[in-house]
Amino acid sequence: MASYNLLLLPGDGIGPEVMAEVERVIRWLDANSGVHFETETDLVGGSAYDVHGVAITDETMKTAMAADAVIFGAVGGPKWDAVPYEVRPEAGLLRLRKDLELFANLRPAICYPALADASSLKREVVEGLDILILRELTGGVYFGEPKEIVTLENGEKRAVDTQVYTTHEIERIARVAFELARARRNKVTSMEKRNVMRSGVLWNQVVTAVHKAEYPDVQLEHMLADAGGMQLVRWPKQFDVIVTDNLFGDMLSDVAAMLTGSLGMLPSASLGAPDPATGKRKALYEPVHGSAPDIAGKGIANPIAMIASLGMALRYSFDMGEAADLVDGAIADVLASGTRTADLAAKGQNSVSTREMGEAIVKAMAKRAG
Numbered sequence: 001m002a003s004y005n006l007l008l009l010p011g012d013g014i015g016p017e018v019m020a021e022v023e024r025v026i027r028w029l030d031a032n033s034g035v036h037f038e039t040e041t042d043l044v045g046g047s048a049y050d051v052h053g054v055a056i057t058d059e060t061m062k063t064a065m066a067a068d069a070v071i072f073g074a075v076g077g078p079k080w081d082a083v084p085y086e087v088r089p090e091a092g093l094l095r096l097r098k099d100l101e102l103f104a105n106l107r108p109a110i111c112y113p114a115l116a117d118a119s120s121l122k123r124e125v126v127e128g129l130d131i132l133i134l135r136e137l138t139g140g141v142y143f144g145e146p147k148e149i150v151t152l153e154n155g156e157k158r159a160v161d162t163q164v165y166t167t168h169e170i171e172r173i174a175r176v177a178f179e180l181a182r183a184r185r186n187k188v189t190s191m192e193k194r195n196v197m198r199s200g201v202l203w204n205q206v207v208t209a210v211h212k213a214e215y216p217d218v219q220l221e222h223m224l225a226d227a228g229g230m231q232l233v234r235w236p237k238q239f240d241v242i243v244t245d246n247l248f249g250d251m252l253s254d255v256a257a258m259l260t261g262s263l264g265m266l267p268s269a270s271l272g273a274p275d276p277a278t279g280k281r282k283a284l285y286e287p288v289h290g291s292a293p294d295i296a297g298k299g300i301a302n303p304i305a306m307i308a309s310l311g312m313a314l315r316y317s318f319d320m321g322e323a324a325d326l327v328d329g330a331i332a333d334v335l336a337s338g339t340r341t342a343d344l345a346a347k348g349q350n351s352v353s354t355r356e357m358g359e360a361i362v363k364a365m366a367k368r369a370g
């Protein structure tokens with residue numbers, strides 16, 4: 001029987017709450033899918049800082065390197081606002097992304113039929129929406145050097161973050177975008193700000209060159225990222241795959257989340273390059289949302305983004321397309337039955353707890369599996 005090792009990193013705030021529900025799904029798959037999942041749980045973010053003084057230990061990094069996939073909850077929160085920048089909770093997540101070389105971050109924004117009225121936008125704008133934001137994840141202003149705050153001679157301070165992209169970094173993310181588009185609706189929209197940023201000029205040139213040389217069959221359009229944000233809320237169905245840099249991808253995916261009804265709906269997959277010998281790639285799966293300090297501890301967080309992230313793991317790391325369809329189908333069934341966590345419930349509508357939503361999804365999986 002196939003067997004996979006999963007490293008579970010619940011993190012902070014609602015991270016452990018939504019992770020408990022993904023564990024429920026993993027247990028069900030372990031018992032029913034014919035595939036064995038071995039899980040190990042460790043600390044990351046503020047909870048790791050509290051114990052070890054760092055947001056992720058070298059030991060945990062080693063386990064992550066060896067795992068078949070990392071399943072990540074969320075990190076951060078006001079409790080750690082004053083900790084040094086180098087060891088802030090978010091540094092744990094950034095180290096995982098950088099050291100595992102997870103350069104391709106897939107953030108699908110899908111509006112489930114039952115949620116077409118949950119978005120703040122009109123039904124016709126979001127109904128049937130299925131777009132994919134592909135965010136470059138290991139470059140750009142997140143990691144460029146120098147990155148510092150220096151004190152000038154006159155006593156004033158100067159903060160510097162540096163946006164850096166190389167041809168290689170842009171080529172490899174462009175190829176992922178075109179490959180994904182070929183399996184979807186065959187269209188890529190590349191977003192940058194070439195009117196202001198030199199990195200935007202290079203991004204535009206390299207994406208154009210990769211397209212011309214290797215993917216002329218895919219439709220390519222370029223859009224300035226600010227206008228892209230506007231188009232995302234005006235008429236999102238014009239898009240199929242959006243490829244963009246680390247920072248624009250971060251912001252645009254939170255915008256896209258609201259097209260689906262809630263930030264609690266958006267899953268993600270962060271993938272490395274396939275190993276030339278084995279074809280296997282390092283991968284981390286996490287919801288797009290954060291630790292939601294405003295609702296943490298109340299048991300009301302929406303676990304769907306977390307559970308759908310496991311669905312992406314089944315699809316992209318374990319070649320378990322049918323099981324991934326089962327997870328997605330169960331989510332659709334539960335939403336169609338009217339079950340809603342508080343973030344999705346209409347005014348006056350009853351809502352269920354995090355746990356009740358997880359249980360309902362597992363029940364729907366069992367029903368679909370017959």
Ligand SMILES: NC(=O)c1ccc[n+]([C@@H]2O[C@H](COP(=O)([O-])OP(=O)(O)OC[C@H]3O[C@@H](n4cnc5c(N)ncnc54)[C@H](O)[C@@H]3O)[C@@H](O)[C@H]2O)c1
Nearest residue numbers: 074075076077263264288289290291292294295301302343
């Ligand atoms: N991947 C991550 O670990 C990650 C991602 C984003 C933010 N963060 C961190 O999380 C902390 C809080 O950030 P923030 O408040 O700006 O963003 P957030 O995503 O945590 O929350 C934004 C809003 O969305 C709501 N929300 C988010 N997820 C939800 C869910 N599953 N169900 C219901 N409602 C949900 C929250 O209640 C809040 O009102 C910060 O420290 C930030 O750095 C971590």
Ligand SMILES: CC(C)[C@H](C(=O)O)[C@@H](O)C(=O)O
Nearest residue numbers: 075076090093094250288290
């Ligand atoms: C927590 C933070 C470092 C992270 C990011 O900025 O990439 C988050 O906002 C995300 O979207 O995954």
Ligand SMILES: [Mg+2]
Nearest residue numbers: 250251254288
């Ligand atoms: Mg973000």
